[in-house]
Amino acid sequence: MKTLPLYALAHARSGDKGDGSNVGVIAYDQTSFAILREFLTPLKVKEHFSGIVFGEVRRFELPNLMALNFLLGESLGGSGSASLKTDAQGKTHGMAMLRMEIEVPDDYEPPEAGTAGSMAPDGELGGA
Amino acid sequence: MxxxxxxxxxxxxxxxxxxxxxxxxxxxxxxxxxxxxxxxxxxxxxxxxxxxxxxxxxxxxxxxxxxxxxxxxxxxxxxxxxxxxxxxxxxxxxxxxxxxxxxxxxxxxxxxxxxxxxxxxxxxxxDILDRLEELIASGVGFENMDDGRPITDVLDRIVSANVxxxxxxxxxxxxxxxxxxxxxxxxxxxxxxxxxxxxxxxxxxxxxxxxxxxxxxxxxxxxxxxxxxxxxxxxxxxxxxxxxxxxxxxxxxxxxxxxxxxxxxxxxxxxxxxxxxxxxxxxxxxxxxxxxxxxxxxxxxxxxxxxxxxxxxxxxxxxxGTFKVSIAYLEGYKATGQLTVSGPDAVAKAKVCADALWGRLERAGFTYEKTITELVGLDSCHGQIPGPPPDVHEVVLRVGVKDGDRAKVDRFGKELAPLVTSGPPGITGFAGGRPKATEVLGYWPSLIPKDRIVTHVDVEEVQ
Structure with missing residues (x-):
């Protein structure tokens, strides 16, 4: 096994949902989707968002879009205008999710979309 | 053609x-x-x-x-x-x-x-704000969809109610x-x-x-x-x-x-x-x-x-068979403010500032329902992502409070500026006056049977 950042396998979007947020993770191909279905459990996602997510993490599958939808409970520091956080609407949770390290088989090659110009860990553009 | x-x-x-x-x-x-x-x-x-x-x-x-x-x-x-x-x-x-x-x-x-x-x-x-009492009297419960609380918990503080x-x-x-x-x-x-x-x-x-x-x-x-x-x-x-x-x-x-x-x-x-x-x-x-x-x-x-x-x-x-109702009610007050902390040791100095601010408020007798301390540039959005901490040249210290007591929230706003002269060196960015208390609105999601709502359609021609 080796590890790759999630952004090599998938793209994402997030937004607010009551006093929590949602993160939609969309795999670039079926191979990557199968890996993420196995690896991206609610428990692992909750660990990744430690210090941000204080409630339950729920997962839904959308095979038609090769996507997983996560609901991150109690991740905004209060709902509506009650939050004091900079990111009171979870707008950045999608990008935070994409920084997660994913275990993949040694022979796994990330799809073109994940390598054509992937984000380097320091946030700069890498690749071609 | x-x-x-x-x-x-x-x-x-x-x-x-x-x-x-x-x-x-x-x-x-x-x-x-x-x-x-x-x-x-x-x-x-x-x-x-x-x-x-x-x-x-x-x-x-x-x-x-x-x-x-x-x-x-x-x-x-x-x-x-x-x-x-x-x-x-x-x-x-x-x-x-x-x-x-x-x-x-x-x-x-x-x-x-x-x-x-x-x-x-x-x-x-x-818009059912003016109909709330009538609807409640006729049996619409407006229980909170998320936690089941009764509407009487917030009835005297409701600001808006829309279906x-x-x-x-x-x-x-x-x-x-x-x-x-x-x-x-x-x-x-x-x-x-x-x-x-x-x-x-x-x-x-x-x-x-x-x-x-x-x-x-x-x-x-x-x-x-x-x-x-x-x-x-x-x-x-x-x-x-x-x-x-x-x-x-x-x-x-x-x-x-x-x-x-x-x-x-x-x-x-x-x-x-x-x-x-x-x-x-x-x-x-x-x-x-x-x-x-x-x-x-x-x-x-x-x-x-x-x-x-x-x-x-x-x-x-x-x-x-139901419409969703969105009710807003006054939940308290909040204020946030920020200071920019330059290096060297930007993060360490920002933490000293934060400890000083909260310590001074506590000595003066002020504690709050909720507070926040963020270091913008370090962890305000993604928290502590695993990996070595980045070497930042400067950070923004962002602090805030929420409380039911407006006067306490305003008092917090007076504690930020003094840090520029009574904290560690190289701190700036205090502008725009003292942070003032603003209203916090809570949301009360609820349901109402569809037959209780009548919509009106009006079409008029400009003369």
Whole structure:
């Protein structure tokens, strides 16, 4: 096994949902989707968002879009205008999710979309 | 001309619907460009968020002629001649909590433009603030959907109460010839669904068609978020300075194309549309609206040429017997402020500042229901992502409090500036005066049986 950042396998979007947020993770191909279905459990996602997510993490599958939808409970520091956080609407949770390290088989090659110009860990553009 | 006719025979009819406003505060030029830069049948504009309703309700209390989206009236002043020439109709939830005042302002603009014969439709009935007592007395519980609390917990502090009404009232206004329809609290996707109901005559039990219109509305409801805005692979998006806003081309069978006008910037791909489909998604198999229940796992996407995505296969189910009610109530006060801390040792010095601030307040006898300490530049958005901490040259210390006692919140605001001279060296960025307490509004989501809500549709012609 080796590890790759999630952004090599998938793209994402997030937004607010009551006093929590949602993160939609969309795999670039079926191979990557199968890996993420196995690896991206609610428990692992909750660990990744430690210090941000204080409630339950729920997962839904959308095979038609090769996507997983996560609901991150109690991740905004209060709902509506009650939050004091900079990111009171979870707008950045999608990008935070994409920084997660994913275990993949040694022979796994990330799809073109994940390598054509992937984000380097320091946030700069890498690749071609 | 002959070839054009031949095309019209082979090409099924498509209605073009664009959304030029994802929220109140979105680009003021986007809707103008949509009208000018390409073909269009309908322009939709979404001005309302939950917090907006309570702000508008407060404005209306101070001045009975306010309480609607004033930006909308200014926009119509800019685009009315083009709307008339091109025959573009407008659907907007700009009425806020005062649709009749919005209509009056619109009529005045129309008269200045001598737009005789312009028909303005108004949809009301969503605002139940003045009906709450009557409805409660007659047995509507308004229990909190999330935690089951009784409405009596907040009844004396309620600021606004609005029902997300269905799309058939706006559709009726359009069917009666309205050129511009203003409503209060409708669902965001309903702004797109209602013209389709009016044009294609979709019925109240054609769930999959209503679901298709709803999905179209969901894709465009945040404006440019489906045309390259917020896209994960942002470096593939060109022309940010002239980003195109979304245009839907809808067929009668519910299939549609997501696109944007030729020559505009941005990107419409299966990936950009997929991301927006998942935006603010809960359970994808049961996306509830007043019109239907949508199954998002049925949606099929396919690239159909450059900047064109075909959406098909959408299945919907029967709507529930209730409308969602959004109630806002006063929950307390808050204030936030910030200082910029330069290096060396920016993070360590910022932490000293924060400890000093909270320590000084505590010694003075002030503690709070809720506080926050963030180091912007280090951990304010993503928290502690695993890996070595970055070597930052400077950070912004951002602190805030929330409490039911306004005076305590104002006292917090006086403790920030002293740190510039009584803290570690190299601290700056205190500007704009002491942070002041602002109201915190809590949300109370609830349900009401549909038969308790009566919507009114009014269509008037400008003389």
């Amino acid at each position: 002959k070839s054009m006719r031949a095309m019209n025979v082979s090409q099924p009819r498509r209605i073009r619907i664009a959304n030029g406003q994802g929220f109140w505060g979105d680009s003021v030029d986007a809707p103008v460009r949509l009208v000018e830069e390409g073909p269009l049948d309908y322009l939709t504009l979404d001005y309302l968020a939950e917090v907006t309703m309570s702000i508008l309700q407060k404005q209306k209390r101070r001045d009975p002629a306010r309480g609607y989206a004033t930006d909308f009236v200014q926009l119509i002043d800019r685009i009315l001649p083009s709307l008339r020439t091109k025959g573009i109709k407008v659907v907007a939830n700009a009425g806020g909590v005062n649709p009749s005042a919005c209509r009056q302002a619109l009529v005045e603009v129309a008269e200045e433009h001598q737009a005789r014969g312009l028909k303005i439709g108004t949809v009301t009935g969503d 997300y009404i269905d799309s058939f009232a706006i559709a009726e206004a359009l069917a009666r010839g309205a050129d511009i329809v203003i409503s209060g609290r409708t669902t965001d996707p309903g702004l797109v669904l209602s013209p389709l109901i009016a044009e294609y005559g979709w019925k109240q039990d054609q769930w999959s068609l209503l679901a298709a219109g709803t999905v179209g509305g969901h894709v465009v409801e945040c404006g440019a978020q489906c045309t390259g805005g917020n896209f994960s692979r942002w470096w593939e998006v060109d022309g940010w300075d002239r980003l195109g806003y979304p245009v839907l081309e809808f067929a009668e069978n519910g299939e549609f194309i997501v696109t944007k006008h030729d020559g505009t910037g941005g990107l419409v791909s299966v990936d950009t549309v997929s991301e927006q489909l998942l935006y603010e998604m809960g359970n994808p198999k049961a996306y509830l609206t007043p019109d239907c229940v949508v199954d998002f796992t049925s949606i099929q996407l396919a690239q159909d040429g450059k900047d064109r995505v075909r959406v098909s296969g959408i299945r919907g189910g029967e709507a529930t």
